[in-house]
Amino acid sequence: MLYRKKILLAIVELFGNEISATDFQKILFLFSEKQTDRKYDFVPYKYGCFSFQAMADKNSLIKEGYLANTRNWKTNIEHANFIHTIEETDRKILSKLKLQFGNLSTDELIRQVYLNYPYFAINSEIVSKHLNEKEIEIVNRFKPTITTEGIFTIGYEGRSLENYLNTLIQQNVKILCDVRKNPLSRKYGFAKKTLQNACESVNIKYIHLPELGIVSEKRKNLSTQMDYDNLFVDYEKEILPNQQKEIRLIHSLIKTYGRVALTCYEALPKQCHRTRVANAVHLLDSKIPIIHL
Template sequence: MRMMYYRRKIILALLEALGRDVSAKSMQKYLFLFTRRQVGEKAFDFVPYKYGCFSFQANQDLVALSKQGYLDIEKIERKDSLYHPLYETHFIRDLDLFDAQAIREVCNLYGSMSQNELIAYTYRTNPFTAINSTIASNLLTQKEMDKVRECKERYKCSSSVLMTIGYEGFTLEKYLKQLICNDIRVLCDVRKNAFSMKYGFSKGILQKACEGVGIKYIHVPALGIESENRKALNTQEDYNRLFEEYEQTSLKQNWGALLYVRSVLDEEKRVCLTCFEKDPRQCHRTRVANALMNLPNVTYDFQEILL
């Protein structure tokens, strides 16, 4: 029998406990409320998306469960889907005691709510989840909307800044939340090839995810390093030699690409360079950032976002 991720057992256990079909929007809210009750590490992370709290990982898991024959996904009106379990399961028995209890509590407390009631409840109790919502004003009172706006304004910054971030060790949701909380307006991908085996960090998904939370995405492959040049990097000295060669060759040869990033920075004010490595000393994005900081008439600060 195929091994199943624990988080997917949670999804099936939730559907089992609810005992009915569940819409995609509602499922995201149920999972969010479930994780608020989890002790320790959360099964899913969430970002404030178009309809509130959203987990890209949960969405991918639901698609995977459909392909594996556990549930059917039916497209319905208003850009929503309906999850229909295809047969009875008992995955709640496989969960630890606390998670099983959390699922029962979520179903008892919120299982009878309509979709709009459920969404509105998450907005009221967690205003951050509603900051990018396109439907919040239809569900909340003026006073409640004021709280959402206050929450959104809390992360707005007027200063110009160049930041860098590596996605190693991040989930897509935690990564996006870092960008949101630092008021990043443009994510500049400086990988040569914007492809990753890690879910969410290949160009297509990453661009869509960024745009969904109000962040522009640009890919500047000319500022990347060929994968073949990254082999046999065992010590910091190896990285230093590679990056020194990069500064003297590829970076100089693609100075126009660097000036393009500078023009974006001048216009958008808050830009973040991204690549893979967690440690900025082991990523060429730091050398790109150094080059940008050494250009004439710099009016922006520099900051690294670390996990």
């Protein structure tokens, strides 16, 4: 079993073998904030801090029989002693959290997280229920406010879904254009439907533009930068000239929404065709800057 899943089970066990979905996310977040090598990242969601990976792991643990198939987090195995399957350092962190927060109501727990980590309340639909006006003003300071036009490029290689989304949120990106030919991924969170749902849950619109992608056959056997450069020279000659409709669409999205990102897999901009797409938009309107994330 993955170590991070053991952490999930240990939390449920320590908090009485059943804990509400909202409380669980908050406790896991507080635990992750204390870890040196954190296993889960979070995004500012409609109820505050939220980990998509943790939810995916919950579904996996349900299938494996460790958790009950309920909205709450509930262990399905009696006397398992999950707490002793995690490292001593992590056990100590959890024990302290249990002492500090174990007797708080859900509302009290939410308020504590919002007060101490206001960034994660920026998208909350319930913030006014838990914070007063002055406290909400502090939360609002963490909301991205920059609105100048820009075209961003971002790859998901080496990133968690939450880290990826936070990068977009903090840059106030409004539209994510997926320029993969086939938006499939073995990495959690980056297959088309999952990525679209995650983006829209944090108020980023997702658009797939497969016409701008490169077929997988042409991406095989790329080992040097020269291989990539040759591929992209061919891409600019053979594909981009026939996709001016999509280039103009991206330009119009920037004019409407201000800040638009192009995404594909590769971490390095020079090893992904999204950079060539961004260059094509920039040629159309040189006032639009290109920012690589």
